[in-house]
Structures are given as C-alpha cells and as structure tokens.
Amino acid sequence: MTLGLPEHLAKASLSRALASAGHAAGAVCLASAMVIAVASIVVEPVGEIGPDRQAAIAAFVLVGVQAALFALVAFHPSVTLTVVYLLGGTAVVYGLTVLVMAPGNGFETTNNALLAMPRTALLLVGGAGVGSRIAIAWATLGWGLGEAAAFLGATAAGAAWAPNAAAAAALGIVVITRVYDAMTRSDARRETALHRASQQTRELVIRHDYELRAIARLHDTALSHLVAIAASGSGPVDERLRTAISHDLSLIVGRDWATEHAEEAEASGARTGPGGANAAAGASLGTRDGSAHAEGDPLRAGRGGPTTTVAAPTGTAPLADAFGVARDAGLAVNVSGAPDVLAAVGPRRRAAIEAAVAQCLMNVARHAGVDDVEVALGRADGEVTIVVVDDGRGFDPERVPDDRIGLRTSIRGRIEQEGGRARIWSRPGVGTTVMLAVPEGGE
Amino acid sequence: MSTALRLTQQEVDPIGGVAAAPLVLIGSILSAATSIGLTAWHWSEVGSPVAAFAGILFVVAAGAVATVSALPARAPFTVDRLWFAVALAVGAAIAEYVSTVGANRYLYDDYGPLVVGVLILSLAPFSTWISLLAAGTVAAAVLAILAIGSAGASATQANAAALIAVNSVAVLALSAAGAAYSATIVRESLAWQREANAIALERDGGVRAGIVRSVQQGRVSVLSREVLPFLAAVMSAERISVADADRARELAEMLRRALKAGIESTWLDDLASSIGAARQVPIAVDDPAATAARLRSEQRPPLTALLSWLSSAERSESIRIAVAAEGGGEIVRIDVVAAAGSASPSRREVERFLAVARAVGVRGDLEITRENVRVEFRYDA
Structure with a gap:
C-alpha cells in the first residue's frame, strides 16, 4: 500500500519532520561553530591579527553549553526545556557577541558568519507542540531573543549592531515552509480520500470473492438440478434427484452457504437430515491391493497400482461429498493414491478441492456417458494434485459455449481462488482428464 | 539496504510529493533572487562581470531543472536529476568565486553555499535522505576548496579550517535539514502504513x-x-x-x-454501480474481458479515489470507463472519460490522482477540455 499519510496524521507527522529538519540544521550550525572555535584554539592565525586563544576557549565552552541544551530540547521537546533552551541560548549569543565583536577580530557589525551560527541554532529550536503556528512562534521568539542578545553584546563590546542576515534568512525559510505546509496539507489529502478509497476497494474485492464462491455453489446446486429436471422430461421424479435436491436445499436455506468453509461442510456432512446425501452411514476407507469390488459397488479399486477402495463416504472422510455425488449419479469411482493427502491442505482449501472434484464427477456422470471414472491423488513438490480421468465422450475445450460456466466457476475458479491451477485435456471420443493442483497449507 | 534508505516521500506519500512541487519553484525563485541581490551587494568585489552573470545564469538553470524535474507529470523524481540540479548550483558557486577571485573580503556574503543548500532542501520530498546527504557533502567539499582559495583576501584573517567551516555550513546545514526531513517523513509514513495494514486486515x-x-x-x-x-x-x-x-x-x-x-463482472463494475447509485452520476464500464481484475490491490485505490472524486460535487455529469489489454495482453489500458459537470476539475487537482497512480507503477496521462476530463492509465501487466 502506497497511499501516504492520512489527513488526520499528516499534521503531526509533517510537523515532526520539519522540526527534525530544523534540529539537524541547528546541530550542523553548532558543530560548525565548535569546529571554528577549536580551529582558533589549535591553529595559529594566518595574519597579524586574529582571534584570541582564550576567547576561542570561552567561545567553545559557550557553544558547547548551547549544544547540550539544544540536544535536550530536540530529544525531549517540552515547554519547560524549550524556554530553558531559549534563555540559555540567548545568554550564549550575548557572550559570543561580546567575544566575537572584540576589536581585532575584523568584524564590522554583528551581521557576520560566526554569530549567524548560534543565532540560527537558537531559532531552529522546534519547540514543544505540533503545528505550524506554534513552530513559527517559537522560531520567531528565538530569532527575537538572539537579535536582542546580539544588540546587548555589541553594545557591551562597543561594536556596531546590525540585524544578522543569515539568521533572518533561516527564519524566512522556517516561516515559508511552515506556512506552505499549513496551507497545502489538508485539502489535497481530504479531497483525494485515498484511505477511504483503499477501504472501499478492499471491501469490493472481498465482496466479489464471495460472490464468485456463491456463484460456484449456486451452479453446483440449483442450476444442476434445474438442468436435470429439464432433461428428464415428464415422468416420475427420480429418487436420486429428489434426494439431491433435498440435500442441497438443506445446505442453502438458512445457512451461511456462500462461505463454503470446511467446518460448515463438515457440519453439513455430519448432519443427518431427511434424505441428506451425507447422512449415508457406514463409510470406510481402506487400502487394498488393486482388487475389484463386488459387482454393483459404485466405488471400486483403480486400474492398477496401490488403490484405495471407498465403500461409502462419511462427512469427514476425504472426498466424501464428491464420492457421494458420484454414487448418487450411479458412477463408480476408482481411486488410486491416498486420499489422506488432503490433510496437507487447510480446511478452506480442502473444501474448495472437494467441491471442484464433486463438480468434475458430476460432469462425468452427466456428459461422459460412462459408468466409471478414475480419481488419482498425489502429493509432490509442495502441491497436492488430484486427477480425474474418464474414457467417455470427451469434448473440444475450445468449443465450450460461453454460457457454460461449470468449468470456469465450480472447477477452475475455485482452485485458482486457492492459489492452485486447473488443467483440462479432452478430445471428442477419447475422454477427459482434469488435473487439479493446489499448494499445501493455506487456510 | 533498509527500505527506508531507498524510499522518498514522493514514493511513500504521493500526495505530499504533489503538494511539495510548488515549494521547489519557490526555492528556485528565492535562490535566483538571492544570487542577484548578493551579486549586487558585493559588486565592488566583482572583477569579472561575465563570471558574475554566468553565476546568476547557473542559479536560474539549476532552479529551472529542479522545478521541472519535480513536476508531478515527471514523477518519479530520480537521483540523477538531484545531482544535475546540484551540479549546476555548484557551477554557480564556482562562477561566483571566479567573479570575485582575489577580492572576496567576506565569504559570508557569497550566495553559492546558500543557493546549493536551498535547492537541496527544496528537493527533500523527492529524494532519499542518503542522496541528499551525499549531494550536500560533495557540494560542501567543492565549496571548501573555494574557501581555501579565498583565504588570501579575507578581511578576518581567519585560519583555513574556520574558512572552510564558514563556507560549507550553509550547504551542510540545509542538506542535513533536507535529509532529516526525508528520513522522518518516510519513517513515519512507513510506520503508519504498517499500522494501517494491520488495522485493515483486522477489519477485513x-x-x-x-x-x-x-x-x-x-x-x-x-x-x-x-x-x-x-x-x-x-x-x-x-x-x-x-x-x-x-x-x-x-x-x-x-x-x-x-x-x-x-x-x-469485476470489482470495477461493482465500484461503478456503488458510486453511481450513491452519487446519481451514471458510470458505464466497458470491460468485456474483465481486464480490471488484473490490477494489483495497491493499484486499485487511486482509480477508486479518482472515480469517487470525479463523481462528487458536480464535477461530472457522467463517466465512461473503458478497460482493455493491449500489446498481446502486456499492457492494461484504462480510459476514464468524464463529461464535465458544473464544477469541472482543474488539471492540478486531477494530477494528484495520477501522482498516486505513478507511485504504484501505473503511468497516466491527462487531457482536460471544456467538455471532458480524460484520464488514461497504463499498466504493464
């Protein structure tokens, strides 16, 4: 997020930043003054006249005192310390003026570089409080006190006084930046309202995300039943359809069905409602060595290799809902690999995979024209992969009409929302393979 | 390298960057005025009027470069622009030195250090604190050499160390001020952003x-x-x-x-219907391929803020948004055309939104006519 400071924080933050700027400049001024004092102590003057060494030591001490007070007020900006600094700094400026304006130093008036340094540091006090007005007030007070001290010092030294141009320039810079800040700070931020826009955008994205989930759920439930009813034509209501409708109505009405959270799925699986698909009891998962089931068992061993036989789903068993969908549709599922690889993903991600697999099986039952389907599960390279393969009619993925949204929402949409990918290979007359891969972990 | 070292106020607080742009112009005008005023003040010391005028021209050029470089339309400001402006200002200081060489009684009335310092300070919202400090130090080093060259004519007979300190204090102090401002505002903005992110996640x-x-x-x-x-x-x-x-x-x-x-539909359709319903301004979105979904989360708020702002206070009668992917899907182009309302917006007002968009990697162009405000965003997907 790069939205900058909000309106309510801008005043304090900008004020602190400008105060820090003043403190840094003031510190450089005092440091330079100390360097000059030290240089005057240790280096011989280049001409016949020059600063007196004793005076230089006194100047160094005075500047040191001002620097100590300046550091105090910079790190602990209270009214008391600000006043102490201003009074102490005024005394220092007076003392320095007397020393600098002594005959022999070559300065004609108090408008000179040496006096400019402590004077500038005096007005760059920053001071207690936040905001432009208070900052300008402290700076003006510092400038006025410095000017008064310079006047008194010059009088005591018998020298000419003149307003210090550098200190006045520093005051001018402080006033300009502070006034400009006060004038421009709020309006632009308030009118741009970036933080409100950011909040609004986040809400829109969350809403859209949920709408897509809701759409996927609607597609899986209401739409599939409507299509089944339309396709069945007139005649007795198929019991499997009746059961499925009952199950889905119980999922939709009066529940937070749009969330698709796993705990809800689990809760729905555990619930024993009238005709609920998940109410089917006696589920068990066991591994066999590829042996086939008894005739008529809709879920039987896979085509080769170690396979898992699913006798019947439970609410909490991996892919229980999906296998329930297959069973209701009269489809035999051959499972290879260990369904417990799904334990490697978070509840919401698992719910998304289960719903996508259920949709794949539903598609096979409706469109493939076969009685069995392969489901292979695996875990590698930080991903959980599920492949659904059928030998049915197949289709040309390029020619799927725009208004067919099952693949987009119920399969691909769900998986991509969880950071995974869905790939579909299909050819008319050859069959269809859907591969779903999601990263391990997640919510 | 720490994030705060590499960031400027313009990047972390784009509105602050836009607001600070006129301050560069003010700094440039003050610099030019100072150079003219102080040249006139010590004209008696000027031995080479050509160099004196050249110095003033250098100051004007440095100010112009700084001002143009900091314009919101040219964001983001780059470090080479800072160095270019500072180099011109240092050129002005050298020209001033040449103009008074051998006759400069007081370094105190030289404009060179002040001009360099003021330009560096005025560019603080656009530069990292470390580049400001580096520019100030290099400029101070050049000014130190000039100070030693002026020692012979000094009225104060001060030692070389003192002369160097006097001649570089203005540029060092103002650079330090700029660096402190930049560091503080970046630190505070980042701290706020961390806090805001945490609050937003909690609120979600x-x-x-x-x-x-x-x-x-x-x-x-x-x-x-x-x-x-x-x-x-x-x-x-x-x-x-x-x-x-x-x-x-x-x-x-x-x-x-x-x-x-x-x-x-995408978040943009939802936004358009939400704003349109609340403000009674028709907003049409033409995004057949749902391309708006490709904008990253931090790139959406500037567009949201712009639409929200354009649709309020009678700034627009209607708004049309066209979103399309170009260049084989490499570039996402968003065209916002607002039919001007009774209080049509000014270029400067709309520039704020473009500045924020630029800070998140979205380029933007603005065209304002009496009838329309047209904003084009482009983003390399």
Whole structure:
C-alpha cells in the first residue's frame, strides 16, 4: 500500500519532520561553530591579527553549553526545556557577541558568519507542540531573543549592531515552509480520500470473492438440478434427484452457504437430515491391493497400482461429498493414491478441492456417458494434485459455449481462488482428464 | 539496504510529493533572487562581470531543472536529476568565486553555499535522505576548496579550517535539514502504513462476515423468489410434468445468465454501480474481458479515489470507463472519460490522482477540455 499519510496524521507527522529538519540544521550550525572555535584554539592565525586563544576557549565552552541544551530540547521537546533552551541560548549569543565583536577580530557589525551560527541554532529550536503556528512562534521568539542578545553584546563590546542576515534568512525559510505546509496539507489529502478509497476497494474485492464462491455453489446446486429436471422430461421424479435436491436445499436455506468453509461442510456432512446425501452411514476407507469390488459397488479399486477402495463416504472422510455425488449419479469411482493427502491442505482449501472434484464427477456422470471414472491423488513438490480421468465422450475445450460456466466457476475458479491451477485435456471420443493442483497449507 | 534508505516521500506519500512541487519553484525563485541581490551587494568585489552573470545564469538553470524535474507529470523524481540540479548550483558557486577571485573580503556574503543548500532542501520530498546527504557533502567539499582559495583576501584573517567551516555550513546545514526531513517523513509514513495494514486486515474479518450475509441474502432472494419454490415443489411431487421441465429449462437459462454476468463482472463494475447509485452520476464500464481484475490491490485505490472524486460535487455529469489489454495482453489500458459537470476539475487537482497512480507503477496521462476530463492509465501487466 502506497497511499501516504492520512489527513488526520499528516499534521503531526509533517510537523515532526520539519522540526527534525530544523534540529539537524541547528546541530550542523553548532558543530560548525565548535569546529571554528577549536580551529582558533589549535591553529595559529594566518595574519597579524586574529582571534584570541582564550576567547576561542570561552567561545567553545559557550557553544558547547548551547549544544547540550539544544540536544535536550530536540530529544525531549517540552515547554519547560524549550524556554530553558531559549534563555540559555540567548545568554550564549550575548557572550559570543561580546567575544566575537572584540576589536581585532575584523568584524564590522554583528551581521557576520560566526554569530549567524548560534543565532540560527537558537531559532531552529522546534519547540514543544505540533503545528505550524506554534513552530513559527517559537522560531520567531528565538530569532527575537538572539537579535536582542546580539544588540546587548555589541553594545557591551562597543561594536556596531546590525540585524544578522543569515539568521533572518533561516527564519524566512522556517516561516515559508511552515506556512506552505499549513496551507497545502489538508485539502489535497481530504479531497483525494485515498484511505477511504483503499477501504472501499478492499471491501469490493472481498465482496466479489464471495460472490464468485456463491456463484460456484449456486451452479453446483440449483442450476444442476434445474438442468436435470429439464432433461428428464415428464415422468416420475427420480429418487436420486429428489434426494439431491433435498440435500442441497438443506445446505442453502438458512445457512451461511456462500462461505463454503470446511467446518460448515463438515457440519453439513455430519448432519443427518431427511434424505441428506451425507447422512449415508457406514463409510470406510481402506487400502487394498488393486482388487475389484463386488459387482454393483459404485466405488471400486483403480486400474492398477496401490488403490484405495471407498465403500461409502462419511462427512469427514476425504472426498466424501464428491464420492457421494458420484454414487448418487450411479458412477463408480476408482481411486488410486491416498486420499489422506488432503490433510496437507487447510480446511478452506480442502473444501474448495472437494467441491471442484464433486463438480468434475458430476460432469462425468452427466456428459461422459460412462459408468466409471478414475480419481488419482498425489502429493509432490509442495502441491497436492488430484486427477480425474474418464474414457467417455470427451469434448473440444475450445468449443465450450460461453454460457457454460461449470468449468470456469465450480472447477477452475475455485482452485485458482486457492492459489492452485486447473488443467483440462479432452478430445471428442477419447475422454477427459482434469488435473487439479493446489499448494499445501493455506487456510 | 533498509527500505527506508531507498524510499522518498514522493514514493511513500504521493500526495505530499504533489503538494511539495510548488515549494521547489519557490526555492528556485528565492535562490535566483538571492544570487542577484548578493551579486549586487558585493559588486565592488566583482572583477569579472561575465563570471558574475554566468553565476546568476547557473542559479536560474539549476532552479529551472529542479522545478521541472519535480513536476508531478515527471514523477518519479530520480537521483540523477538531484545531482544535475546540484551540479549546476555548484557551477554557480564556482562562477561566483571566479567573479570575485582575489577580492572576496567576506565569504559570508557569497550566495553559492546558500543557493546549493536551498535547492537541496527544496528537493527533500523527492529524494532519499542518503542522496541528499551525499549531494550536500560533495557540494560542501567543492565549496571548501573555494574557501581555501579565498583565504588570501579575507578581511578576518581567519585560519583555513574556520574558512572552510564558514563556507560549507550553509550547504551542510540545509542538506542535513533536507535529509532529516526525508528520513522522518518516510519513517513515519512507513510506520503508519504498517499500522494501517494491520488495522485493515483486522477489519477485513468483520467486513467479511457482513458481506457474506449480504451476498447470500442477495442470491437467496433471487433463488427464493423463483427457483427454490420450484425445486421444493419438484422434490415433493410424484411426477415431473412437461410444464415443469419447460419451467426448469427457463429457470436454468435465467440463472445461468445471471451467474455468467456475475462471473464476468469485476470489482470495477461493482465500484461503478456503488458510486453511481450513491452519487446519481451514471458510470458505464466497458470491460468485456474483465481486464480490471488484473490490477494489483495497491493499484486499485487511486482509480477508486479518482472515480469517487470525479463523481462528487458536480464535477461530472457522467463517466465512461473503458478497460482493455493491449500489446498481446502486456499492457492494461484504462480510459476514464468524464463529461464535465458544473464544477469541472482543474488539471492540478486531477494530477494528484495520477501522482498516486505513478507511485504504484501505473503511468497516466491527462487531457482536460471544456467538455471532458480524460484520464488514461497504463499498466504493464
């Protein structure tokens, strides 16, 4: 997020930043003054006249005192310390003026570089409080006190006084930046309202995300039943359809069905409602060595290799809902690999995979024209992969009409929302393979 | 390298960057005025009028470079622009030195250090604190050499160390001020952003619950009105009639169309309908491929803020937004055209939004006519 400071924080933050700027400049001024004092102590003057060494030591001490007070007020900006600094700094400026304006130093008036340094540091006090007005007030007070001290010092030294141009320039810079800040700070931020826009955008994205989930759920439930009813034509209501409708109505009405959270799925699986698909009891998962089931068992061993036989789903068993969908549709599922690889993903991600697999099986039952389907599960390279393969009619993925949204929402949409990918290979007359891969972990 | 070292106020607080741009012009004007005033002040020391005028021209050029470089339309400001402006200002200081060489009694009335310092300070909102400090130090080093060259003519007979300190204090102090400002504002902005992100994440939980309810209520109301009663009737019936099958087909088509529309809409469609309904300003979105979904999360707020702002206070009568992917899907182009309302916006006002967009990697162009405000965003996907 790069939205900058909000309106309510801008005043304090900008004020602190400008105060820090003043403190840094003031510190450089005092440091330079100390360097000059030290240089005057240790280096011989280049001409016949020059600063007196004793005076230089006194100047160094005075500047040191001002620097100590300046550091105090910079790190602990209270009214008391600000006043102490201003009074102490005024005394220092007076003392320095007397020393600098002594005959022999070559300065004609108090408008000179040496006096400019402590004077500038005096007005760059920053001071207690936040905001432009208070900052300008402290700076003006510092400038006025410095000017008064310079006047008194010059009088005591018998020298000419003149307003210090550098200190006045520093005051001018402080006033300009502070006034400009006060004038421009709020309006632009308030009118741009970036933080409100950011909040609004986040809400829109969350809403859209949920709408897509809701759409996927609607597609899986209401739409599939409507299509089944339309396709069945007139005649007795198929019991499997009746059961499925009952199950889905119980999922939709009066529940937070749009969330698709796993705990809800689990809760729905555990619930024993009238005709609920998940109410089917006696589920068990066991591994066999590829042996086939008894005739008529809709879920039987896979085509080769170690396979898992699913006798019947439970609410909490991996892919229980999906296998329930297959069973209701009269489809035999051959499972290879260990369904417990799904334990490697978070509840919401698992719910998304289960719903996508259920949709794949539903598609096979409706469109493939076969009685069995392969489901292979695996875990590698930080991903959980599920492949659904059928030998049915197949289709040309390029020619799927725009208004067919099952693949987009119920399969691909769900998986991509969880950071995974869905790939579909299909050819008319050859069959269809859907591969779903999601990263391990997640919510 | 720490993040704060590499960031400027313009990057972390784009509105602050836009607001600071005129301050560079003010700094440039003051610098030019100072150079003219002080040249006149010590004209008696000037031995080379050509160098004196050249110095003033250098100051004007440095100010112009700084001002133009900091314009919001040229964002982001780059470090080479800072160095270019500082180099010109240092050139002015050298020209001033040449103009008074051998006759400069007081370094105090030289404008060179002040001009360099003021330009560095005025560019503080656009530069990292470390580059400001580096520029100030290099400039101070050059000025130190000039100070030693002036020692012979000094009225104060001060030692070389003192002269160097006097001649470089202005540029060092103002550079330090700029660096401190930049470092503080970046630090505070980043701290706020961290806090705001944490608050937003926390808030998302509550928002999520409310949104889930409203989403499902919306969908359930559609369902309950038409589909649910029908499914419930079929579930409890003995037989499905031909009329039931036809009705199921009709409802399936209706539902499919609604679902398809839902899938193909993006956050931008939702935003347009939300703002349009609240502000009574028609907002049309033309985004057939749902390209708006490709904007990253931090790139959406500037567009949201712009639409929200354009649609308020009678700034627009209507807004059209066209989103398209170009260059083989490499570039996302968003064209916002607002038909001007009774209080049509100014270029400067709209520039703020473009500045924020630039800070998140979205280029933008603005065209304002009497009838329309046209903003074009481009983003390399």
